[in-house]
Amino acid sequence: MEFDFAEEQPKFLMLMYGLIAFVAVVGGLLLLLDVVPAWFARRHEAKLVAASASGAPLPRRPKQREGLFALFFLLPTLLLLAVGLVVPAIRTTLLSFMDGSSSHWVGLRNYGWMFSEDSIVRVLINTLIWVLLVPLVATTFGLVYAVLVDRARFEAVAKSLIFLPMAISFVGASIIWKFVYAYRGEGDQIGLLNQIVVSLGGEPKQWLLESPLNTFLLIVIMVWIQAGFAMVVLSAAIKAIPADIVEAARLDGVTPWQMFWRITLPSIRPALIVVVVTLSIATLKVFDIVRTATNGNYDTSVIANEMYNQAFRYQQNGQGSALAVFLFVLVVPIVIYQIRNLRQQREG
């Protein structure tokens, strides 16, 4: 099809409007942030000048005014937080106690449904498998890799190889891996995995159809993407271990094994926790991989995917919201743990 500028004009116009609106809003905000403090500063300055001229004692800026001032700057953030986070969270919680069309209260029925419906229990179990395996495997892999390539000859190249998948979107990665797992009933196999199986003399399989194996195969995709993140953060932490500690340990004659368990691991503990926590939360929310690779079929669905299906495709707002609330409840302890950890570090 030929590209016709005249025909596409409305789209360009929309694009231009969008850009202009963006510039106007952002420019306006920047301007506001520039003008308002400057105006206050000038007024204050003028007062000081007036005061010093008249010889009176310098006026103190009243405490109350400062509070107002702070509020003024916090207001946009508070407003956006309320609109974008607090209100939807409360609304979702309320919806989870209502029926599919959000018109009648049904009490805890949606939560009961969640734990009694076989297919949803399967979803919960799958999510559990995900959240146990992904942080563990990805962190372990990243850590071992970081230790092994630390100060090796091709460290930069080796690291970028593992880090590269991070640059690929979840959807992109899932499509790539779908090809790896692809199956052809007749003719040559186009999937890497099946080709390997065939060349070893085995029978090709429909990998993504075999439950529960398929869930683990999807987890491989997530690990493939996230191991790079774990590796980079942990590698940086390892490099930050003070050289004198390492040297002292060496002088005391540690074995590499002792070095890892007694020196490296305790030194990078904070970084390790950050990585595990981040990966856990990311895993609980995983949606793209499942939706792209299997669409939640063949017993591979996870909470986030089921939540989307219930709320937006099946128009079961209540059940969808209940799943969302449950997901939220699962994430909260991890977040609390992380915050407490951060506080302890700051105090210690």
Next chain:
Amino acid sequence: MAFARTRQALAIAGVLGLALGATACGTGNDKKSDKASSPECAAYEKYQGHDGKKVTIYSSIRDIEADRLEQSWKQFEDCTGITIDHEGSGEFEAQLGVRVDGGNAPDLAFIPQPGLLKRFVDSGKIKTVGADTKALAEQNFTADWLKYSTVDGKLYGVPLGSNVKSYVWYSPKTFKEKGWTVPTTWDELIALSDKIAASGTKPWCAGIESGDATGWPATDWIEDVMLRTAGPEVYDQWTTHGIPFNDPKVADAVNKAGTILKNEKYVNGGFGGVKSIATTSFQEAGTPITTGKCAMHRQASFYANQWPKGTKVAEDGDVFAFYFPAIDPAKGKPVLGAGEFVAAFADRPEVQAVQTYLASGEYVNSRAKIGDWLSANKKLDINNVPNPVDKLSVQILQDPKTVFRFDGSDLMPAAVGAGTFWKGMVDWINGKDTATVLNGIESSWPK
């Protein structure tokens, strides 16, 4: 210093303001309908009087189909001065709800699922059709069709396009070469399947992979067979939950479909075994027919658009379709089909004018001439339908012996019809037994 910076910032803001103002002037583009009095506009006389008004339409129709759609009402726009702004979306079903609930509803929507239409009627979002539209709809469509957009005796939508799903695609060329004949009864169909299987070719091919709608082609299979084994009355009870989803009559239909779909001797020609049905996309499922690796593929009339380029779709061509035979001819000629309904979220006069126009004979003939489209509208002249399969469909739809029923999964609540029924069929193909699958679907029916 602070003063200088402020001036600078003011200057930037000023330039931005100017830019905004300048672009605002560049968009005046009035549409003139000076052609309104020309002779070809005579047919649009009753839609006049809305010059310069705009009507937005939201649908799931995209790409070439959308271009054809816009072409079909071009003359109407030119003559009446009404601008029709059509937007097609691949996420139509999910996004329509978001738009309507968000207060950003389109004026008109082409809704392919009566179940979804009913949901918006229940929440009071869809307007009843105007008196003119209603009169025209009752004149042009059978009661069979209008009942799908009627709630509590009031009409909320007018059928637009239609399709016929009770088709088996085959290759007339291959059939002729091998001496096979097109079966006209179920027994002949099975006898032919056995004969083809014995010759070393798998007779059937199927594929139900379709992105996030994976599973739907299998639900069509079940519905088509259900309509034949249980009859239209039980079918209606089934789609409205008058009988439970795990009723023995439903299980019978599913097992009957299983004698073909889950028969390793019959499927899946060109792709592998039974399980390969789950991962074969519905678009490519029938293509082995063109290479002789598969003989028959049950799929709707719209599959005519899916054949590889250069495939001649005709009774004497590379591929064609025959009517999926009835099991008990005494029960009439059951036909499964689907279509979309034009529903209005606004009742402005120009919106009603467009809705009326879309129900008219002028419109359906204008659209049919462009190709690959048909309607159950009685005013549709079969000579305006260029495609042979569509001609056959129009004949079937206009045949008085036809017992038409709408695609059941579109009638059920979305949680079942676009959810567990699809998923259940995927599991069923993937090896789960009929009883487990049906019990699972039954328990998911919204209470």
